[in-house]
Amino acid sequence: MALPRSIQTRLLPCARRSPSLGYVPNRAARSLASQQSHAIALVVPEDTTRFFGDVYFASIVAGINDRLEQSDYVLTLMVADHAPQGKMLRYLAGGAVDGVVVVSHHTFDTSLSRIGQMLPMVFGGRSGLQGVDGWVVDVDNVDGAVTATQRLVDRGCTNIATISGPLSMQSALDRVEGWRSTLQEAGLTPGPVIDGDYSVIGGARAARELIETYPEVDGVFVASDLMTSGAMPVFLDRGYAIPDDVKIVGYDDSPAAKSCEVPLTTVRQPSVEMGREMADILLDVLAGNSDRQRTTVLPTRLVERESA
Amino acid sequence: MALPRSIQTRLLPCARRSPSLGYVPNRAARSLASQQSHAIALVVPEDTTRFFGDVYFASIVAGINDRLEQSDYVLTLMVADHAPQGKMLRYLAGGAVDGVVVVSHHTFDTSLSRIGQMLPMVFGGRSGLQGVDGWVVDVDNVDGAVTATQRLVDRGCTNIATISGPLSMQSALDRVEGWRSTLQEAGLTPGPVIDGDYSVIGGARAARELIETYPEVDGVFVASDLMTSGAMPVFLDRGYAIPDDVKIVGYDDSPAAKSCEVPLTTVRQPSVEMGREMADILLDVLAGNSDRQRTTVLPTRLVERESA
DNA sequence: GTGAAAGCGCTAACAA
């Protein structure tokens, strides 16, 4: 019987040892034999426009890449329109990656729970997903919203509304909760909560609705800076001076915060650091230290500029 | 001899047939046996900031995803700081993907040439890479620049400069060439060429340098809209009225073009369509039709707004 | 140490 196994395997063991000679091992074979792929996936259940439109994601990717550079894992980015579909789930479940980082998860999306049972999974932001014992890296959204809202209260606002993220996201719910509790604490009646979808367009739409339904508004907690980029021009157009007539506090401290018409007072969250931390946890877990702390909460802080 | 092969393989052929029951084939094994991975990579040799900052990439990804949705290939995004390094090259060369799409390639980067000899490769924009017979989807950058520059000439500008992309990119060189040839054709002396690095910051810096060295400028072809976002405020700050004192034509027709202080006259290039076309070619080649036309050139057209 | 061989879970070719 002639050459039962690959010629390369049998005859060129020296070439295999010498990567300098240009030998590259076959990934599928290596992966099949060793049961690991040395790749991790970042899954973002958002459409491309949202993914590219929000610098939050850029920071997360930068942080993950930064940490991964010192490892021999590669990062594959998977942008899934809302819930990952069959093809992508099979990709993840089929062993193409050793672990998964999920950001921007919507509570109604349960498609990832099966994956979470097969692979280590780290969430950026609490997921509200049941039955998956993954890891979570988050900021204290409630606390951040309290800080933001307290600033408005301290500045003398009494008619305080909020433009929130989509209520299918835990972070959005938490920020609304922080806003509401601060107002109750202060003895103020909460104004409207309007969903601005964490987007520029949504922020503008929400601002318009807010002015229609609650013209006496004198303070707004806008739950992301991107929404502020949409909302602020609307207030200015309608003749509200900022911060004189209405005060605004944002969330993220993204580049948009500095380049607004009125520089934005906002809650800074350490996005790059979050990415780095998520990658760090995943790498650690993949190396066998599955006793990593389940939840990591990073601090936020108020960045004071002119809008409030 | 007991159970020589996988129990699953031998005993559960029915389960394997029934994906509805939750069976997911092992990707490494399938890939090893069939010699294909059913994945393609989009390689972007840029840092994360650039990748996320330029909507051009968002459009490309959207186009590719759009086309891939009707296939059973998945897209993995690889953002490589400038030249892809060892880890990523081994990933690509090791058979993790069946084909590669490259955008934003710099002429000095030869790291991909070996990959291009192993896998089908489609470039977004001419690469200037030797020895790789890949496919190219491009717009006619020279022609686009001619259109833009001709607009400035027609509007009566006589001191016409250009803010270019990095001259390590073929698209930047082509646009400079189109600009220069139009001016020569018109009997005008070309003004300075200043590299604005295809970025907002770079555009602002270039505008400052331009005003220093060539204050008589009355027309600028800015080779990307992103650079215009940086350049336009500088002109306005320095007291140049647009379009009265200086006329500006951009390139891309990105969202930035509409939201500039002065709505931007710009050369529209069909980025989403380019992504779709690149994916289409790659899929076609992977299906065995390697006789696809090597170069596809998509049309540009001038979008007239107020800046020129 | 160095070398042979088993087997990872599939696909594809072939036999029944």
Next chain:
DNA sequence: TTGTTAGCGCTTTCAC
């Protein structure tokens, strides 16, 4: 049609 089996190119174990 259906069932069997030889690889795919690695890693790992085990014998030398």
